[in-house]
Amino acid sequence: MKLNHFFNRIQMKELWIIALVIPVFMVLFKVAVVAYSLPVDITPIWPPAGLSVAAVLVYGRRAFPALALGISLSHLFLFPVNPSFFCFSFTVNAILPFFAIWLQKHVLRQDDILEESVDGIRKFLLVGFIIAVLTGFVGVTGFYSTGMASVSNFPKSWLIWTLGDSLGILVTGPAFLRIFLLLRKHLQIRKPIQTYLDTERLFWICLILAAFSILPYTSYWNSQYLLSMGFILLGLLLWSALRFQPIFTKTAIMVIVLTIWSLIGLQTPGLPYPSSTPEVINLLFFSAIVAFFPLIIAITTQKSRILQKRLSHQAYHDGLTGLLNRRGFEEETVAFLEARKGPLSAAMVFLNLDRLKQINDSCGHLAGDHLLEQVGFFMQAHFTENAFIGRFSGDIFSILLYQTDEDSVNLKLESLRQKIQDYRFIWEGERFSVSASIGAVYLITPRSLSILLSKADMACQISKEAGGNKVTLLNVEDHTLDQKRRRWSLFGRIGKALETDSFLLYAQPIVALQRGNFPHHYEILLRMKDNEGNVLLPGEFLPIAEQNHLMRHIDYWVVDHTLQFIEAHYSRFKSDILFTINLSGQALNSRSFQDKLVERISKSSIPGSTICFEISENATIQNLRMVQRFFERVKSFNCSFALDDFGKGFSSFSYLKLLPVDYIKIDGSFIRDAFDSEMDQAMVKAIAEIGSSLGLKTIAEFVCSEELNELMTYLKIDYGQGSFLGDPQELHSLLHSLKEIS
Numbered sequence: 001m002k003l004n005h006f007f008n009r010i011q012m013k014e015l016w017i018i019a020l021v022i023p024v025f026m027v028l029f030k031v032a033v034v035a036y037s038l039p040v041d042i043t044p045i046w047p048p049a050g051l052s053v054a055a056v057l058v059y060g061r062r063a064f065p066a067l068a069l070g071i072s073l074s075h076l077f078l079f080p081v082n083p084s085f086f087c088f089s090f091t092v093n094a095i096l097p098f099f100a101i102w103l104q105k106h107v108l109r110q111d112d113i114l115e116e117s118v119d120g121i122r123k124f125l126l127v128g129f130i131i132a133v134l135t136g137f138v139g140v141t142g143f144y145s146t147g148m149a150s151v152s153n154f155p156k157s158w159l160i161w162t163l164g165d166s167l168g169i170l171v172t173g174p175a176f177l178r179i180f181l182l183l184r185k186h187l188q189i190r191k192p193i194q195t196y197l198d199t200e201r202l203f204w205i206c207l208i209l210a211a212f213s214i215l216p217y218t219s220y221w222n223s224q225y226l227l228s229m230g231f232i233l234l235g236l237l238l239w240s241a242l243r244f245q246p247i248f249t250k251t252a253i254m255v256i257v258l259t260i261w262s263l264i265g266l267q268t269p270g271l272p273y274p275s276s277t278p279e280v281i282n283l284l285f286f287s288a289i290v291a292f293f294p295l296i297i298a299i300t301t302q303k304s305r306i307l308q309k310r311l312s313h314q315a316y317h318d319g320l321t322g323l324l325n326r327r328g329f330e331e332e333t334v335a336f337l338e339a340r341k342g343p344l345s346a347a348m349v350f351l352n353l354d355r356l357k358q359i360n361d362s363c364g365h366l367a368g369d370h371l372l373e374q375v376g377f378f379m380q381a382h383f384t385e386n387a388f389i390g391r392f393s394g395d396i397f398s399i400l401l402y403q404t405d406e407d408s409v410n411l412k413l414e415s416l417r418q419k420i421q422d423y424r425f426i427w428e429g430e431r432f433s434v435s436a437s438i439g440a441v442y443l444i445t446p447r448s449l450s451i452l453l454s455k456a457d458m459a460c461q462i463s464k465e466a467g468g469n470k471v472t473l474l475n476v477e478d479h480t481l482d483q484k485r486r487r488w489s490l491f492g493r494i495g496k497a498l499e500t501d502s503f504l505l506y507a508q509p510i511v512a513l514q515r516g517n518f519p520h521h522y523e524i525l526l527r528m529k530d531n532e533g534n535v536l537l538p539g540e541f542l543p544i545a546e547q548n549h550l551m552r553h554i555d556y557w558v559v560d561h562t563l564q565f566i567e568a569h570y571s572r573f574k575s576d577i578l579f580t581i582n583l584s585g586q587a588l589n590s591r592s593f594q595d596k597l598v599e600r601i602s603k604s605s606i607p608g609s610t611i612c613f614e615i616s617e618n619a620t621i622q623n624l625r626m627v628q629r630f631f632e633r634v635k636s637f638n639c640s641f642a643l644d645d646f647g648k649g650f651s652s653f654s655y656l657k658l659l660p661v662d663y664i665k666i667d668g669s670f671i672r673d674a675f676d677s678e679m680d681q682a683m684v685k686a687i688a689e690i691g692s693s694l695g696l697k698t699i700a701e702f703v704c705s706e707e708l709n710e711l712m713t714y715l716k717i718d719y720g721q722g723s724f725l726g727d728p729q730e731l732h733s734l735l736h737s738l739k740e741i742s
Helices: 002-019 021-035 048-077 083-108 118-145 151-189 199-213 225-243 246-265 277-316 326-339 356-363 365-382 406-422 449-465 479-500 538-547 551-572 591-603 624-635 652-658 678-694 706-714 731-737
Strands: 346-353 387-393 396-401 424-427 430-433 436-443 471-475 504-509 520-529 577-583 611-616 640-646 663-666 697-700
Touching: 002 021, 002 048, 002 151, 021 048, 021 151, 021 246, 048 083, 048 118, 048 151, 083 118, 118 151, 118 277, 151 246, 151 277, 199 225, 199 246, 225 246, 225 277, 246 277, 277 326, 326 387, 326 396, 326 449, 346 365, 346 406, 346 449, 356 365, 356 424, 356 430, 365 387, 365 396, 365 406, 365 424, 396 449, 406 436, 406 471, 436 449, 449 471, 479 520, 479 538, 479 551, 504 551, 504 731, 520 538, 520 551, 538 551, 551 577, 551 591, 551 731, 577 640, 591 624, 611 663, 624 640, 663 678, 678 697
Parallel strands: 436 471, 520 577, 577 611, 611 640, 640 663, 663 697
Antiparallel strands: 346 396, 346 436, 387 396, 424 430, 504 520
């Protein structure tokens, strides 16, 4: 019901617009009557023809009452004729224009006659000319059948009538066609009608008025003045065609040409009066030139302007969502920041969809694109003012909120997060829940764009790492972001270290506490330098590497470079030296890493007994059978294994049963306070006894004092490791401390 009511309202308003055709028709009729005073049988220009054809093409049969009343009232009040000729005139002005509909449907068979294009104008003028030929024949027949003219002048009158109607259609038809279409669009989508008045257009109008105003004072000039005047007007129309909108140029053409013919018909001083039919025909063709070329140039220029605008829009907007793309968002934001003076009260926001990848994987990228469109629509509807919205890339959106306070930003972002969470995405009958991780930084003083984007991205990552579906709003000065930036910097540094072999290898001695053990045992430790040249401990960068699934690459780098070092200097070592290398859970669970490591060991020139691989009790083993097989393959080269952090968790004894390890490395939490804790001493003693009964060697970590060293020796621990027994040193420095065994 509401929809029908809406369309009924549109139709009622269109009827009022159609009703306005009546007075406009009468005004154009009056112009034709004024021109009728020229020395020919009939009026040489018929402006109502263009109005009639345009009204029929746009409004169809609904235009008939307006055209019928227009011609009837015009003949009644402006130019009375006998009833016989009125029938012909009524047919010409109110009936024959409907032939345009038949031509459009059955001859042209296309709707582009209504388009604002060169092809559309060509087809419109072709239809107009065919109708002009028909109206000319009918009209002139009426002239002679009613005795208003001589039969001998029929061909000349038909020609004048056809040319006059054609000129009227050329001059007024395109303007009224566009006006009617704009009014219809305004009613349908309520789009405001632009007036297109600015300084340049006002100056152009002043020049036109000046050109016409000096006409009465130029009657004493030579006879070439009209030609000069015509070229001045043509130049002004070409200026309009190149600079202004086509609707402005079309209206200007109509007003200028009709004004010229009216002034000529009124015998205005300064405009030569055509004294013969050839002069009238010449004036018709000259008027057609003045109208045609600016019209075509205006449409062509507009097409180029639209294409340029479309390309510009594509360069700065996302093709999928219609939002600003990264380039557009950054330029809009930079312009805004540069224009602002004083406090900003703004927030830079990043939004990352949490489950887009799952939807893409399960339903395809078409479904993912549809979801992105919906989220873009949500954001446009949610932030209606004081905001720049863009789609940065993939599933990341960016927003700059300004003229707002911190509490309002938080409320708006929470509301948006909730709206996305409540949305149920449906694709091919399957429902998906959607959520977003949102990060924002609030600022009062201006900052560079790169800092804002970086901190907003980090805030978004904080939300994502917290499980997603969360809003993180931080102040631009918040140190949490500096910590996050440091982590990201380390991530980049890790990648660079892998590419450039710039990790550092250290070795810490594992000292034998009981007779008969390896006298020379070392654990390989990894270090890395940050951008300032500071040496970083593994706890500072390995968690980042683990989060980004880089551990298997790092583990292989350590194995490869350790083997390279031993291979290069093995002749300086005795056979009773052992190097322990740590392997992460990510490496153990990677078949490709296992194959790569086994291949590297098989190609090494040193005996496998020189290498021990250490795994943590906390390492999550996803495929136990695969890891057991890996142990068997590596042990075939006489390599050994150590179980680190023993006793810390519940998996210790299970691993002893399932994995053929050679060393038990007791977790440092039992060693550190063992001297003062009887419980820790009991745990260490129990582990030592279990190891001894199973034929495994035990290693105590964190032996940092002489008392702990003596206690571990007393508890029958086989090896000790800690600052009391030796600090880590660079691997190459190890060569100097091993001179006595070389």
